[in-house]
Amino acid sequence: MVQTAGRTVTVLVTWQGERLGAVGPFEVATPRWHDVGPVAEQLEAELGVPALVLRLVSVEGGEDGRGGHVTYHAEALRRPVIALEASDATLSPDALRSDWATPEGLRSALSWADDALRAAGRPAVGPVEQVKTWNLSGLYRIPTGGGPVWLKTTPRFGACEAQVIELFGSVDATLVPTVLAADTAGRRVLLDHVPGQDCWGVPEDSMLSAVGRLVAAQAALAGQSPAGLPDRTPQALIGGVRALLAGEAVQELSADELARVRRLAEELPGMVKELAACGLPETVVHGDFHPGNWRSDGRDTVVVDFSDSYLGHPAFDGLRPRAFLSADRWEQVREVWTQAWSAQLPGADPGRALEIAEPLMHLAYAVRYQEFLDNIEASERIYHEGDPASELRAAIASAV
Known part of the structure; x- marks a missing residue:
């Protein structure tokens, strides 16, 4: 419990x-x-x-x-x-420690943010307020005369958030937050404040607009292969799963679970072809598209946190909210998502794509969580230990 x-x-x-x-x-x-x-x-x-x-x-x-x-x-x-x-x-030192988890890296990030805000005409008017820090990001609120600004730091194995925001913003500027500054390495970004609240349990249907608008943006971005964006397409997943099953994640599985996962891996090429036959394009995927990453003020909904973005299949975003919603709310989200894709591509079968993609999505998250574990320092592995095996179990359960 x-x-x-x-x-x-x-x-x-x-x-x-x-x-x-x-x-x-x-x-x-x-x-x-x-x-x-x-x-x-x-x-x-x-x-x-x-x-x-x-x-x-x-x-x-x-x-x-x-x-x-x-x-x-x-x-x-x-x-x-x-x-x-x-x-x-x-x-103790650790070679995999995040830059912002060191005294020098933290001070460097704060100094960079101060200089960038001054250059943008939005100098800080008070002390920085820390909100969150762990191996996946550091998040800090900085008060300015024009309202709060958010400094976010992200890891080496995360996507360049400013780049992804620019991509989505090029087709729907209201879908994403405003980037005030980004460093050249793509690991620090200053974002203007988005009014409203995160959509955990929000009853207003205004939050649902994020689903259809993301679909429209992904349809517009389909066919692009932006430089630097990780390739996590279903075809690439085949190799990722093969590598995962040769590593530490399988040690947590029972013999029966491991046998079922291996059978699923053997079936993966056929499932990838079946998913492609549903007619949805590979495109830029948010990567963690759930209500905690949607912000709504009751009228407008903005999507945030693009550090897990990649080039892949949009059904993975379509399925992601399910684990965070009630059954009734999930049915609403699923209906909005499928109708939105049907409107974009009348010949496609988005409903079938969700069914086929569910075990693939869990396999993809198993691979991604192992990537976290392989790239973070020892003391912070506790955040993600067991996650790859848990996703493998979810994959075989959803494939039944």
Whole structure:
């Protein structure tokens, strides 16, 4: 059972490379480990200077990314005047550590954002507020005279978010947030604030407009192969699954589960051909198209978080909301999606595409989650451990 209470937190604090000691343990009401905004707030109150969380060091207890006793590493942005409790916890280097999870990388990102905002005529008017950090992104809110701006940092194995936003924006500027600045490496982006709320449980049907508008944009982008966008087309999935089944993910499967996955992998080329026969084009895929990445103010809905985007089959986006919705709501979303594609391509069979694509989608997520595990530091693997095997089980279940 997923723990829904908060978490107990201890923070190991450094300043410009000097280890100062530990703060805590103290209680945080929100349970999710990557929700570090409340941790940073409490830490500043304790230290008397601003400090931001860099990364997760260890977890005792908790599950599914929530609860337990979490130890973080944080960097003080100014040297505290108070003495901290001594701690013998280890802060080890890791070659796979995210840039923003290091003191130097964090300070570099904040400095870049400050310079970029000044160049854009939107200088900061207050201190940065940390919202989230983990191996997949760092997210920070920066107040400006023209409203909040969001600094987002993304990993080496993520898509260049500014590039994908530009692609979708070229066919529907209202579908995506406004990019104020992006660095040349494609790993930092400044986004203008999108009014409204994330669409978790939102009852208004205005949120459903995101589904049809994404379909229209994907239809318009079909046939393009943007440079730098990962190739995760169904054909490429065949090789990805083959490599996955030769690795660590299968160690968590029972003998029966492994045999069923291997049979599914053998059937994959035929399934890929059957999916292609449904008539939907390969195009730019959002990659994590669920209500938490739709923002609505009751009138307009904007899609956010394109760091998992790739070149692939749009049915994977069509299926993604299902796990996050009630059965009735999913039926609405499915109907909107299929009707939208039928309007774009009258000869296609989008309903059949969803049926065929479901096990393929789970296989694709299994491959992607293993990519996460292969590219993140040891202490943060806890966020994704078990995910590839879980998706493999979902693939064989949906293929029945």
